[in-house]
Amino acid sequence: MRRALTSVYRIMSNLSHASGLGYFDSFVTELAAAVDADVVLVAGRDPVTASFELHSAFPATLGIQGSRVPIAATPGEIVLQQGEAWFCDRLPQLFPQAPLFIAHRVRGYAGIALRDAQGQTIGICSLWFRQGMDSMDRVMSVLRLLAPLAGRELALSLSRTDVPAKLPLPAMDSMLAHAPVGIGKLDLQGRLLWANPAIEKMLGYREEELLHRTAAELHHPKDWLRSLACYGELVRGERSVVTLEKRYRHKLGHELWGRVTVTLVRNERHEPDHLMLLLENIDDARRHAEQLKLSHRVYDNLSEAILVCDADSRIISVNPAFERITGYSSEEACGLTPSILKSGLHDKAFYADMYHTLSRVGIWRGEVWNKRKNGKLYPQQLMISALREGGKITQYIAISSDISQTKLAEQKIATQANYDNLTGLPNRWLFGRSLTRFCERGERFALMVLDLNNFKAVNNSMDHHVGDALLREVSDRLVSRVRTEDLVARIGGDEFAFLVPGIVSRRQAEVFAKQVQGSFARPFMLANQQLYITATVGVTLCPADGSESDELLRNAEQALFAAKRLGRPLESYCASMREEVRQRHQMQQDLAEAIKQEQLTMAYQPIWDNRSGRVAKLEALVRWYHPHWGQVSPADFIPLAEEAGLIQSLGALVLWQSCRDLARLQQSGFPELQMSINRSTLEFQTIDPQASEWLRVIEHFGLEPSDIIIEITESLLMESSDQHRIRIESLREAGCKLAIDDFGTGYSALTYLRTFPVDLVKIDRSFVRHIPFNEQDRLLLDGIINIVHNLGMQVVIEGVETREQLSFLCQKGCAFTQGYLLSRPLAFEDLVAYLEVNRAGMSLPIVS
Template sequence: MVKLTAEQPQKLQTSITPARDFQDWELNHFQQHQAIIWQHLNDAVLICDDRMHVLTVNPAFERITGFTRADVIGQNVELWRSGLMNKRFYRHLAQTLEQQALWQGEIWNRRKDGTPFPAFLTVCKQVVSAVTTGYVAIFRDLSAQKEAESHVHNHTHYDLLTELPNRQLFAQSLGRLCSYEDPFALLVLDLNDMKTVNTSMDHQTGDDILCAVAHRLSGRIRSSDLLARTGGDEFALLVPGIVNRRQAEIFAKQIMGSFDWPFQLENQQLYMAAAMGIALWPMDSKEPDVLLSNAEQALFEAKKQRLPLKLYSSELRRNLRSRNKLQQDLANAIKYHQLSLVYQPIWDIDSHRVVKLEALVRWQHPERGAISPVEFIPLAEESGLIQGLGQWILLHACADLVKLHRKGFTQIQMSVNRSTPEFQTIDLDAREWLTTIADMGLDPKSIIFEITESLLMSNQESNRQRMHALRAAGCGIAIDDFGTGYSALSYLRSFPIDVVKIDRTFVRSIPEEKQECLLLDGIINLVNNLGMTLIIEGVETDDQLDYLRQRQCSYIQGFLFSKPLPFDELLSYLQRVMPSRQ
């Protein structure tokens, strides 16, 4: 057998590339170009004999691998094998070369310093003569490409803050699990009051908490589980092997144990709470989207009921159907004017007259009867119906106030409740509400908009702008049910507030409970010192009225004076208690 030697690469290359009938000048010209390509090609090239011993390499091979030409000449190509490819891979490569004389694919090689690197390799078998065989191998370093692909993959599939899988990777993993036969649990977890943390502290603190939560949750799951951050303050887990609700509940409680002790931040400790919803495959659904929706519905119910966790169930499914029907019925009630308003008088006990009215919406369902606002107002907020409902209330309250003014009760103001979602969706100049008031022919000074403490806690400049726009037009701004939410007294100074309404919970135990009296006295003094109007809600007894009168509380609202009244009854009531005002 004729053996190829290191001195023969030019002959080998010549024999396997140009046509033998080239003219001499053409041959020389071609060989000059070959030499230039060989010297400057970016891809590594090596030529081997039939036993895979190296005959020669080009400069790119030396740059890529770190091996010099002297290191590899006469050496077997196993010299730079990485050890990451198994024997089956190399057997397949050899068989392909034998059958097709060409193999292409990705491979892991080793540099001279021992570090592995990915490469795209092309190996071509060359038959020089009947008795002489050689191999030409060309490979390209894929390290930079793989690093870029990895960066893109991480950016696309992982949350940059917590380094957990993101919603996209979670959805892919969920779909893959649903295509298998093994049962698993899907858990969604939502942190409580993260908005409060972000607004009352700063977003860096919020980010630190999210990272700390991710770290704690990661420490409580198995290697087979998947934990992802699927939203701002929402996480999701896929837990294979959970076959029943009892198992799921036990596992969920272990996860929720992450919140049993405070989170240690740089300068403070913070206790955090969370809620969790759970759905099981395949019993709750075999469809990925439906299963996720069921888990989120369970989470919603957990938060609504102030529970740490809730499992999706047939009962929950029935409740959801009932809620969806009620939501549709509410939409129809708004559309077809099936709602009604009642009005509770607010008295000035110094002048012995009604000075304000609070408009309250009522819904008489054709099948279920009277439905409490405590039930359908949150439903309207959750479903996006609150804007339409609020506009209906404002329009009809204004219309009834016009009727009262025409009857001679021109000094009465109307208070209209507006929820936080309503307030945050109007224009910064509150044009929609002010236009409704103007279209009814009312002076804006006759309308007071009641908002809740949660709107103040959001501390958004846009909310402050809307308040200023309403006040500039003449409307009043009242804080309803003060003291039942966040009780952030300091916020009263930073927002344009005219009226503070003290909730009935501060009144029902006076004057018997001394501690309640001290608390109420403190709030009364604070509001009076800030120069705001104070309205006390829920006054039902003469003793309560006497106590409040002694503290110079002039504006009173409660059953002691009147329950909420439909318009016709209200008109009769006003004509009876204030006949001289007509």
């Protein structure tokens, strides 16, 4: 609606000094420019023949033969019936009997009836469009606002015909009866003696109701008091004519505006005899004047800047928004050209194209960088319209808005969408787009994916802020190691990617990757600590390994995964990795089916109490025999279960079978045995805070919670999640024991032992392998054992394979030992036999 008001304001401003035929010539030209119409016609109705004669047309060279405008079988018929009509497209198909539309290739149409002051249709204004329109809402809004003014002007034009100086009386009566304006006679007391039908229609009264009513009764009370003095001057003969604009009261009670001219008529003795009045209904005009006044207010209060130039591009008017945005006052700008705003960022061709477009189509839209008075540049959204009169450009109107904040917001959104907020590097989405473009150009390049090792442990053990600082420092080092033409991106939490053009061989790629890994040779100084971090890299080549972005990125990540699995710092993609991935996926499916069918079995490794020389505990170990691959190592299928989301189902199966077998053993004469069961971090994340799921299984087999030892890893310990702590405390309160598995293989585990309620610490076999002969290992293990004992916990040593190791551990006071020296993991039937043989215990070195 605001655009429609702006268009109407512009048209009305340009027509304010025109009248008659010149009015409508300008009217059709301005209207065509405002709504981008190809043809505009104004036709007036001939009251004698009831036909429509062409009054004005745009363009002037339209070439319609004759002055009669055909109405039959055209949308004009609908306009006459309904007052308006519009069709967005397919006009020839809808009106096949209108050859004029076909001849001029018209597809869209909008028309409105033009009415006089009495509401009679006296003409039609129609707009033709050679291109189909999506909507006619704005076009019809403009027509509805302009139609009353155009109808009034057309009525005046049609009434400006020469008449004889003296008319016969019947002709005079006919003229008075059919006059479009009100004519009446008043006596000197203000009573209405005679009125023509126009007054009756305007005020809503019948003739008999009007006669002998006073002017005071027909006026709005407030306006009658103001005009009473003027009537008094007429009656006294002090004035001969008065013209006033004031409000009248319609019979139905509403108000309407009229322009009245009252003339004093004298008798033969030249004395005041009566008054004649000429009353024109200007209600629509007044309302349009209010709208025009509103348009002026809009002009002054718009947030958009408006600049008006003459045909020579000299500024003749600006609104307050222009002054506020540019810094130039109206007095400073008027008389100058818009070149005072040029930023210098656009060349001559840009402005030449702008003026060419204005000359050809009359309107230009686009974004422009301009300069304020203080010299600062700013972007603006600009629309320029060229106003024509007689085919020549007379004025330019520019409407612009400062889009600085919009540009900043767009830039911020684009940055957030394309770049990593933490490091400022391109993110995965932007890297993917760049990778796609390189692939489409058929260039040769290397793609590398780098992943930080043990970043999660660092992040959890220190502080998330420290982890963020580490990622920023890593990104800075990586950028410093590559060339300007290389692209570095952060594509995951601790995962980075490199696109390196020009590399054509794996040897080149591996040399480059090692240079990148050299970034990690120096320690990172974070939180006043020196921190050494390593990284693993996966490499793939284009086009040798693939020519599509998704395929290449998948290959690089497969190479990274292979390097991680093999414990290597670097691995290049090869075709066999694809088969490995396929096999891994197949194995995941087979594992899911094996868990569902309970095809996995359990083995139990005895844990000896060094003080009593008896088996005190069992560690539950799951086994999977695959019909194709044979015996699959837990080191392979347990990580597979975690990746595939199967670990919860696998853990539930292990807990169920372990508790079932422990209950059978206790019933077979081994009531003191305890069962140690491994639980993964992922399982801890999914059980309820009270760990009731696990406790219900223990209770189901009639076991005491104290019979069960829950083994967790250091990684769970280091996450130090409140939820994990709640679950651990719930298990301990129920009576379960807690053990830390593979102690010493993680990161800074000693710092957490004193904060967690741990019963047993299982020291990894890597600390035992070289004792008692290696002095360094012996001293290190001795220190760990002392710390654990000082914290009030007991030690389980894993991987004991020689009597020398066992003797040393017993001398150091280790409570429990486990390893191949004492027993391998045993199936249930073999375990029962083993326990029977060793029921009396065996001779072990005495724990000191």
